[in-house]
Amino acid sequence: MFQRRSRGQKYTFWLRDGFRDGESEERIKSYHRPHRRSSMQKSEYTCDHRPRVYKVFENVAQKYDIMNDAMSLGIHRVWKDALLHVMHPQPGAQLLDVAGGTGDIAFRFLEYIRLQEERQKRRAARSSQTPSWQDISNNYSTEDESRESRAVVCDINKEMLKVGKQKADSLGVSAGLSWVVGDAEELPFDDDQFDIYTIAFGIRNVTHIDQALQEALRVLKPGGRFMCLEFSKVNNPILSSIYDAYSFQMIPVIGEVIAGDWKSYQYLVESIRKFPNQEEFKGMIEDAGFYCVKYYNLTGGVVALHSGFKL
């Protein structure tokens, strides 16, 4: 059974634009909640992968994006674009991207919203000659549009966030983007804050997935959407054997050659195999309290996109 979290201690503080090294993390720590399981430390309860996972991503942070392109042969971009298309965010949406590291989803989200707004403006300009009843009613609700869409990128690893911030600076994107250090199992945010919660290729690194799902339920507004991209089970046996051979033979080699780190990439490949399959994960999401849970298989099941709503 899953225990409900006590709501006695609320987070009234969360970062807005950017984070200053050290200072913000200290502030988050001061609001840290006491452990739910008071009799046992988390690391005694199950094997706590957090220090190992932290080290892996600290080592790979600088070369993360290059490695993604090399390992997936660029297909990871297609997967992330698919996530955005299914998400179909509207202007004014608030996104929380957990384990967002180098910011790929957040950048795509802001770009998508920007294109949506342009499309809407063009449509409005086209029909401004003879305003339809639709336009008149839209004019009445322009006060709502002043709410800017924003994306918060949350990651447990400061190195990954640093790389993401550098990318944002080089792309010239800064408006509506925040970078927060936080643990997916204990998010430093208030309840009912976000319209969309995404976690792309991050949930397999979380030690207690059920806790992360509960946190997702907590921080989403009613009507909010949970979306998860993750490596999953390939059912086709031919594709599966090719995929296995590629994962175990090629990926550590690519990791050694590009990043100089065989062991980290071997760990990543093994963590993919340990993750539950599509149906099991769907069951876990439903157990956490989400409704209308469904999944889409991408690239024959190599990646699955799970989606659920908080009602």
Next chain:
Amino acid sequence: MWLRIQRLNQQRFVLTAKDCSTFVSAVCVHQLHTSSTEPASSSYNGLYPGHIHTTPIQKALLAVGSGVAALRDPYRHDMVAVLGEATGHFALINLRDRMRNDPEGYTILTERPRIRLSTIDVAKMASLPEGSFGREYVRFLEDNHVTPDSRADVKFVDDEELAYVMLRYREVHDLMHTLLGMPTNMLGEVAVKWFEAAQTGLPMCAFGAALGPLRLNARRLQTLVTSLGPWALRNGLRARFVLNIFYERRWEQSLEDLRQELNIEPPPVILSAAKKMST
């Protein structure tokens, strides 16, 4: 020193031996086969610390990948090391046999000395007289801003003794620089590679010797082709086998004396030490 592991029932005992001066008799090593899901932080699964099992396909991919990476960025020493390990199996067997057949080389194989800052007394070597091997080695380390601890570990060699031979070759590389009087800039490295290719026959050395000159400018290329290259090759072929020398016992020996013993001529061109950026 090398860790030896024995497996009893479900438990694993790790026996460590003190470095350097202990005389270790040949103990048979039990190969560990552990499942890949075990955490590798406190213990290791492999024939020696840092060993990673690789299939022949993976070795081939590593050879190609590391070769390309080393060509694109010659300062990636880890890629040069991986290339050597992935391609050097037969050459390492040959080197190991040559060491076994020589009395001093055999002593090295049994005693397994290491050249690291923790095993060599740099202060004592710096106080040796000018012209001695130890003093010149310390001067080389200081002028070129290198340290013996920056050598990559051996990972992909699938035999414990051959892994030591590879490691010894890597650690002796700096001593080669001292013996040949070559600095660690590109020209000096290529000259040492020519010497080592002739001495050891490792494919990685041949690769570096053949493709390294491509990165030299015209003036240096001319120096290499006219004087340094032929000198390095000639000496490589006629010198005594460099891995058979127990260098740790020869710090006090004069450098000229050692060169004569090994049948190495002094360099025809004096090259100045590299102006390296601090890393």
